[in-house]
Every structure is written in C-alpha cells, then in structure tokens.
C-alpha cells in the first residue's frame with residue numbers, strides 16, 4: 362500500500378476531481394495520485410502577495426466597489442463578512458477566511474461552482490473577443506442589471522418578484538378567480554415508500570413462525586385500493602377548465618364523476634349529470650346529481666325529501682339535501698348524496714371495460730348476493746313509507762367488491778310532484794312495482810350468463826332458459842309476476858341471506874385483522890416523532906447534556922443504532938425489522954441491554970431499553986415544559 366506517496370506519475374499533473382467536487386480529497390495523503398493544488402487558492406495567494414498580479418481575479422469582480430485595494434491588502438474592515446452584499450465583497454471575505462483555515466472544508470468557497478463571479482462573460486473573454494458582447498442573463502428587467510452590480514443589496518428596496526403570466530392563461534385565471542380551487546398532486550402519486558410483492562415464483566417459502574416485512578402492514582392490494590380511492594377523492598378540475606360554477610351554496614370544487622362525459626335524458630326524462638363536490642361547512646365530499654331545467658314550482662315538490670334524508674340503510678346512498686339553482690344558467694334541480702370514490706354503476710361494472718378494469722363476470726352467487734342486498738334496501742325504503750321506483754342498472758352503484766347501493770333515491774318523487782299530472786298510483790302499488798322492478802333487474806343481469814339468444818324472448822320464455830338454479834328461476838318468476846311481498850321474499854331467500862351474512866362477517870373479520878396490524882404502526886409513528894423531536898435540535902448544540910459525557914448522549918447513540926447502522930462493507934443497513942424491533946423494545950422499556958457505539962468508535966456504552974425509555978421520556982417532558 363502506498364501511504365502518502367503517489368502511485369502513478371502520469372496523474373500528477375491532472376487536477377483531482379474530488380477537489381473540484383467536494384473542495385478537498387480525503388485520499389490526498391493516502392495514495393491519491395492526482396494533483397491536489399487548488400488553483401483558486403493559488404489565485405488568492407497571488408492576490409494577497411501582489412495587487413498588480415491580481416488582475417485575473419479582480420477583473421471578473423470589477424463591478425464590485427467593495428473589492429478595493431484595501432480589502433485585497435488584508436484590511437480587517439474589508440474582510441469581515443458582517444455586511445451582507447450581493448457584490449463580490451462577501452465572497453471575497455469568506456475566501457480569505459477559508460484560505461486561513463485551510464482547504465479541508467466540505468463547502469469550499471474556492472470550488473468553481475461556489476464562486477459567484479461578477480460576470481460570466483469575462484470568464485470566457487480569453488476564448489473569444491466576441492463573447493464580450495454577449496449580454497448577461499437577467500431573469501427580468503427589474504432585477505439588478507449588470508450596471509447596478511456593486512450596489513450593496515438592500516432587502517427593503519429590492520424589487521419584488523412578480524411572475525408574469527399571459528392574460529387569459531387558465532392557470533392564472535383559475536388561481537385568481539377560484540377561491541376553492543387547489544392544484545392537486547400530479548397523478549399517479551409516487552408510491553416510492555412501498556416495495557411491491559415479489560412474483561409468486563420468487564416468494565420465499567416461510568416457516569410457520571417466520572414473517573416478512575409485508576406481514577407487518579395491511580395487504581398490498583387493499584392498501585392500493587384505498588390509496589386509489591383517496592387519489593380519486595382528491596382529483597379536482599378548475600372551474601375555468603370545466604366551465605362549471607365555482608360553487609352552489611356551500612358546495613364547491615365541482616368535478617364531473619361521469620366517465621363517458623355524455624349527457625342524456627334517458628333515466629329521468631331530464632338531462633342529468635353527476636359531480637363530486639366539497640362542502641364548505643364540514644369539508645366533506647358529496648355527490649351532486651343535477652337535472653337540467655326541471656320546472657319546480659313550489660316547496661311542496663320536496664315533500665318526500667325529509668323521509669329520504671332520515672333513511673339510513675347500508676344499501677341506499679344517503680340523501681342529504683335537495684335544492685334548485687340557477688348557477689348553471691338554467692333551472693337545475695340539485696340533489697346532494699354521499700360520495701363513494703371509484704364506484705361504478707352496475708352497467709359499467711359488468712358490461713364495460715373502463716380504463717384497465719375489465720368488466721366483472723356475473724355468477725349465480727353474485728346474483729343472490731345482489732338480490733339479498735336489494736331486498737334489504739327495498740325493505741328499509743318500504744318501512745320508511747317510501748318506494749324505490751327506479752331499478753335502472755345505471756342507478757345502482759358498486760362501491761366495493763360486490764357491495765351495491767341505490768344511488769338516485771328520491772328523484773322520481775320530486776319529479777312527479779313537479780309534473781302537472783302527478784302520480785296516479787298509491788304507495789302500495791308503487792311498492793309492489795318495486796318488487797317487480799327488482800326481479801326484472803336480476804333477470805336482466807342473469808341473461809348475460811346465457812349464450813343462447815334470450816334477449817328477444819319474453820320473460821316467461823326467457824326464465825326457463827337461464828343457466829341458474831331452479832330456486833333462483835322460481836324467485837325471479839314470482840317477483841316479476843308480482844306475487845311476492847318483501848316479507849315473503851325475505852322468508853323465501855333466508856338461506857341465501859345467511860350465506861351472504863356469513864361472507865359479510867368474514868369480510869369484517871378480515872378488515873379488523875388488517876386494521877389491528879396498522880394499529881401498532883400508529884404507535885410506532887408516534888415514537889418516531891418523539892425521537893425526532895428530541896434528537897439533533899439546533900438549539901441544543903451547545904448543551905452539555907447532549908455531549909459525549911451528557912445524560913442525553915445515549916439517545917443520540919440509540920438513534921444511530923436504530924437507523925444509521927452500516928454493514929461490514931460500510932453499506933447502510935436498511936432493515937425495517939430491526940427498526941421495528943428496537944422501537945417496540947424501547948416502547949415496552951425492556952430490560953434487555955444493548956451496546957451503543959459512537960460513529961467514531963471512540964466511546965461505547967451498554968444500556969438497557971428501560972433506561973433509554975426513561976431518558977426519552979425525561980427529554981421529551983423537558984421539551985414540553
């Protein structure tokens with residue numbers, strides 16, 4: 362090993378890149394063969410020794426009035442960096458300081474990237490005289506031009522930077538005009554903190570007692586689904602881009618939910634659209650269903666709304682508020698419902714490919730599941746003295762795996778009250794029609810199971826052709842022929858209700874298990890935060906208790922022990938299990954002892970987690986006091 366000497370003669374004349382990049386080379390006397398003479402240091406010494414020879418340095422800074430011969434000759438007044446200045450004075454003062462203290466500084470002022478010269482042009486003047494003519498870059502006319510260089514910087518009189526955008530720019534207008542609009546993060550969010558699951562063929566075959574890091578957190582697919590829903594909730598569009606009103610009463614940040622952007626009057630006889638909105642009262646997201654040009658003549662049209670508002674059912678999207686508005690430029694009827702991010706209606710879920718999501722296959726268990734959920738919805742609605750009235754597949758949304766909800770309740774009641782004719786049917790008749798509607802909906806979905814052409818057959822001919830169990834055929838027949846009340850239906854499908862209930866309980870258990878894994882993480886995050894509150898506080902730099910003999914020193918070493926360990930090759934150890942293990946023991950105040958070693962390996966101490974816990978508590982209490 363060549364210690365201190367150079368190995369390669371040819372490298373002696375080549376400047377060492379470490380000097381250029383870091384300002385010093387830690388291998389300078391340990392075998393690095395390259396040239397370690399710092400050219401800028403040489404210039405300073407030249408400047409100091411002879412003002413006449415200082416031209417190459419002083420010329421680039423010639424604009425500076427503070428770079429006088431006094432300062433160059435070492436006048437203390439000229440060298441003190443007390444007065445902030447954008448001119449060459451401050452850098453020069455630091456230069457002289459650093460020259461005194463030697464080159465071993467991490468941020469070396471002599472490195473070319475850190476030397477603010479007066480003018481870039483002069484630096485290249487030797488290369489071509491034409492370069493002298495190139496104007497210096499200045500970001501705007503207001504910022505000090507080269508001619509003003511040398512005038513000491515005065516924050517009071519400094520021009521204020523005003524970014525100028527062309528008039529009519531949507532970004533500008535949206536920011537200025539829309540008090541509620543916020544630019545959300547670009548999509549997709551960077552999931553850099555999560556490592557994906559390895560493909561099944563590379564997965565380790567773990568012994569029963571072994572765990573992977575992924576086992577400590579909620580399963581990846583569930584986490585991703587929740588994250589996607591959060592992203593969807595955060596998605597916004599500026600009113601300037603969407604052309605929608607900025608707010609309707611307390612609801613703002615209107616963002617269209619409909620994926621196909623087509624408006625039709627198919628479902629209610631009025632063109633309708635659905636938006637995600639945020640309430641200014643509680644900050645929550647809601648769904649706004651708008652129907653255009655509805656002739657609402659009096660408050661009495663909203664008679665049924667209170668009943669709908671008080672209905673709480675797991676299979677009905679809750680209605681909160683109904684109003685009329687002219688904010689869209691017409692007489693719009695607006696209904697406010699609960700918002701379920703990433704939900705799709707039954708038609709979208711089973712018959713369309715949306716984005717990269719394929720339509721979901723319909724199976725008989727799924728049909729039973731839907732029938733049970735719809736029975737629950739209908740039963741609750743009927744108990745409230747209302748009727749569902751609409752069983753359109755576009756008005757039932759799938760909010761989670763196989764979880765459905767009626768999404769447009771209450772609309773028909775209002776529309777009918779608003780129309781001149783009004784309803785001729787009694788509530789009992791409407792409720793009986795609900796049973797029929799439910800049967801037809803399930804029958805329509807069941808038809809997709811059959812390859813033969815049942816589409817054009819009548820219901821009586823079509824039901825026998827369905828490829829489902831006889832029991833489902835029988836239930837559908839009875840429903841469509843309107844021979845079942847909701848109570849009779851409940852009795853008839855009791856075994857299926859129990860099996861759906863079983864699935865729901867399994868799902869609840871699974872979710873609870875996932876939740877319990879995350880509960881521990883919340884505790885650890887608090888511990889992380891506590892340690893970070895305590896360690897490396899700049900105001901405690903001179904505090905003796907943090908010094909190597911101080912009582913808080915073990916906390917510092919413990920933090921290094923947990924997070925900053927390196928392996929035998931000097932590579933950082935990124936072992937999450939170690940982190941969680943240590944923090945759990947700290948939290949529990951275990952009696953187990955650990956060996957803490959300082960980074961320079963000059964001091965080491967043996968301490969128990971119990972003691973560390975006391976120290977952390979004490980330090981944290983002192984911070985709070």
Ligand SMILES: Nc1ncnc2c1ncn2[C@@H]1O[C@H](COP(=O)(O)OP(=O)(O)OP(=O)(O)O)[C@@H](O)[C@H]1O
Nearest residue numbers: 625628633634635648699700701704705706755768
């Ligand atoms: N409460 C809700 N929460 C979240 N999304 C919803 C909600 N209600 C409806 N949606 C979604 O809004 C989209 C549009 O719904 P829908 O088809 O009912 O509206 P529409 O296009 O106005 O209907 P149509 O034109 O058939 O009258 C669907 O993707 C649906 O999943």
